[in-house]
Amino acid sequence: MTKQHASPPASGANSRRANAPLGFTTRAIHHAYDPSDHHGAVAPPVYFTSTYAFDSVAENEAAAAQGGMLYAREYNPTTAILEARLANLEGAEAGLALATGMAAIGTLMLGLLSQGDEVVVHRTLYTNTMALTETGLPRFGIKVVPVDLADPSNLDAAATDRTRLVYFETPVNPLSDVLDIAAIAARANARGIQVAVDSTFASPALQRPIEHGADIVVHSLTKYISGHGDVLGGAVMGRKATIARLHSHGIRYLTGATMSPMAAALILRGLKTLPLRMERHGHNALAIATMLQGHPAVRWVSYPQLPSHPGHAIARRQMSAGSGMLAFGLHTGFDGARRLMDRLSLFGRAVSLGDAESLIMHPASLNRARRSIHPEAHLADGVGEDLIRLSAGLEDAADLLDDLFQGLDGL
Secondary structure: OOOOOOOOOOOOOHHHHHHHHOOOHHHHHHOOOOHHOOOOOOOOOEEEEEEEOOOOHHHHHOOOOOOOOOOOOOOOOHHHHHHHHOOOOOOOOEEEEEOOOOHOOOOOOOHHHOOOOOOEEEEEOOOHHHHHHHHHHOOOOOOOEEEEEOOOOOHHOOOOOOOEEEEEEEOOOOOOOOOOHHHHHHHHOOOOOEEEEEEEOOOOOOOOOOHOOOEEEEEEEOOOOOOOOOOEEEEEOHHHHHHHHHHHHHHHOOOOOOOOOOHHHHHHHHHHHHHHHHHHHHHHHHHHHHHOOOOEEEEEOOOOOOOOOOHHHHHHHHOOOOOEEEEEEEHHHHHHHHHHHHOOOOOOOOOOOOOOOOEEHHHHHHHHHHOOOOOOOOOOOOOOOOEEEOOOOOOHHHHHHHHHHHHOOOO
């Protein structure tokens, strides 16, 4: 479905506005849903069904031939609304919603890459994406080439005639570094290589990679798009042919990582307030980053909207504003990071991000704990043992600053 509410008739000075495209916030609330198609329900219904019945064998056969509504692993009306809405907001032709962010990344990689193919990735990736690229994909004969894409020219030496995909995050987890989407995409596309960008740290409210030349956008919907820390989800958006391949291969038999209809409904609900939430996240993060930058206990701060950030100019060019994500380190390093976190009362010590609640984590502490079970565990390139990742929530900025001030006192 692609119906939207019709605009009232207009004339004179208002006629141009009536014919103008709907704004981002309006589409985040209305796109791909018409209550009149669902008995007038203002909120999209949640379709709980594992399969679909047909009035005749012929209709059943037609649906099967067209890859249509047969089984809930491959299609659900609630999820279809979410997919259409996300694709619209990203400026993509189509979208695919999946059970988790890692399901989205895994389906993307396994759906597009085959034995003998190569994928170029940025040297710093989310921990579990790094596990997939370091140990998962090589098991299937897919070569992974890590490169520092902060310098887009490094792609020239890394790409070969077997390279099928360039994959990176921006802003980068957990460093909050910024990569130049347009510059990387221009070099990759000139060689016929697709570019996939994990834009989770920004959300489509702040950054739309396809507008800068990327072919595919990936999100962990668990984070900003849902925004309430109560559901898991992932999504891939891109061209219709790409999404059709991921749907027919990935969801049908490669991963089967189907999103539940209840999760889709919760994410649709969160999506309606995404622009408002991102404005508050960014406001709070900038206040925190500015305070930290001037605090004597703090050695460094990484927040793209600070003029001191190395990627500030790129961020201003490809992002409309800052998100709630920042990283910083203390002069007291690893031990100081642990002491600070234990002193905080408003910040949840948790590994996710993008929630209404402010969250904070220390990757090095978690990595040391993981090594007791997985000796091969290590921090991503560029992530030091002093790094603290902070996700600014929606609380009053003054309260967050007061909590950080008392936590930093004497460190």
